[in-house]
Amino acid sequence: MKTVTLSTLQAFKRAGETFSCLTAYDATFAHAASEAGIEVLLVGDSLGMVLQGHTSTLPVTLDDVCYHTRCVARGKGASLLMVDLPFMSNATTERLLEDAGALMRAGAEMVKVEGEAWMADGIRELSRRGVPVCAHLGLTPQTVHQLGGYKVQGRDAGQAERILEDARTLAEAGASVILLECVPASLGRAVSEALDVPVIGIGAGAGTDGQILVMHDVLGVTAGRKPRFVKNFLAEADDVQGAFRRYHEDVKARRFPAEEHGF
Numbered sequence: 432m433k434t435v436t437l438s439t440l441q442a443f444k445r446a447g448e449t450f451s452c453l454t455a456y457d458a459t460f461a462h463a464a465s466e467a468g469i470e471v472l473l474v475g476d477s478l479g480m481v482l483q484g485h486t487s488t489l490p491v492t493l494d495d496v497c498y499h500t501r502c503v504a505r506g507k508g509a510s511l512l513m514v515d516l517p518f519m520s521n522a523t524t525e526r527l528l529e530d531a532g533a534l535m536r537a538g539a540e541m542v543k544v545e546g547e548a549w550m551a552d553g554i555r556e557l558s559r560r561g562v563p564v565c566a567h568l569g570l571t572p573q574t575v576h577q578l579g580g581y582k583v584q585g586r587d588a589g590q591a592e593r594i595l596e597d598a599r600t601l602a603e604a605g606a607s608v609i610l611l612e613c614v615p616a617s618l619g620r621a622v623s624e625a626l627d628v629p630v631i632g633i634g635a636g637a638g639t640d641g642q643i644l645v646m647h648d649v650l651g652v653t654a655g656r657k658p659r660f661v662k663n664f665l666a667e668a669d670d671v672q673g674a675f676r677r678y679h680e681d682v683k684a685r686r687f688p689a690e691e692h693g694f
């Protein structure tokens with residue numbers, strides 16, 4: 432695989448070619464995912480749940496994310512490395528810039544931040560300083576206590592319109608990529624069609640420009656209740672490498688996600 436950059440993702444979008452993304456937390460699995468052709472690796476704050484055993488992503492610290500970023504950076508190969516800003520990194524613009532700086536020094540090539548239209552100023556400041564930003568909308572796990580659980584977002588027309596407007600606002604502020612989590616497939620498609628920037632979906636249907644899943648879910652080792660949008664690709668493969676390859680190929684061929692994985 433040729434080195435994946437932001438321009439690669441933009442070119443995929445223009446060409447109507449989809450791309451695959453997967454979370455990674457260490458060098459060995461990052462290497463396997465990259466070898467399988469997965470274009471984007473995310474050091475997700477989901478590590479608080481799948482690695483640390485918490486029931487939310489809130490306890491994850493900047494040091495935790497930096498540590499896993501350094502590990503993944505050594506194995507990432509040609510894949511693009513995106514990293515989550517942890518809970519409260521967006522408390523102030525100053526903190527946002529400092530925390531993003533720490534992630535970039537650890538090896539991140541793009542940072543991801545949860546937040547609606549009010550994040551526009553922070554995203555503009557990051558982008559002015561040369562930090563590519565992915566804006567995470569829809570189900571934002573860092574606000575789980577306000578949302579009342581990990582629930583589908585944008586189900587009614589007003590809510591859906593709001594998410595589309597937020598995505599537009601953040602793209603205009605300088606977000607290079609939008610990520611939509613747990614929204615109806617119709618909204619995933621509408622946002623992707625309305626914006627020029629690549630849109631990555633998880634539980635957002637087959638109409639987004641890229642797809643992402645948590646690595647543990649792809650390998651069928653999800654602890655607790657399984658979200659509807661996950662699929663165990665190891666069940667149809669001989670080994671971990673094969674599962675990653677299968678996931679990548681199914682995304683590229685638009686065989687995944689199927690109707691049953693969406694809302």
Ligand SMILES: Nc1nc(=O)c2c([nH]1)NC[C@@H]1CN(c3ccc(C(=O)N[C@@H](CCC(=O)O)C(=O)O)cc3)CN21
Nearest residue numbers: 477480481572581582583645647648653657658659660
């Ligand atoms: N293993 C794992 N996979 C993930 O995708 C993931 C994490 N952990 N941790 C961080 C967040 C939390 N996420 C979640 C967790 C649960 C649901 C879930 O159970 N959703 C219901 C929606 C029910 C509804 O509102 O209709 C579902 O049935 O999928 C969704 C996203 C996504 N992220």
Ligand SMILES: CC(C)C(=O)C(=O)O
Nearest residue numbers: 454475476477515633
């Ligand atoms: C589920 C993805 C999008 C994420 O934010 C994470 O892994 O933390």
Ligand SMILES: [Mg+2]
Nearest residue numbers: 475476477515
């Ligand atoms: Mg996250």
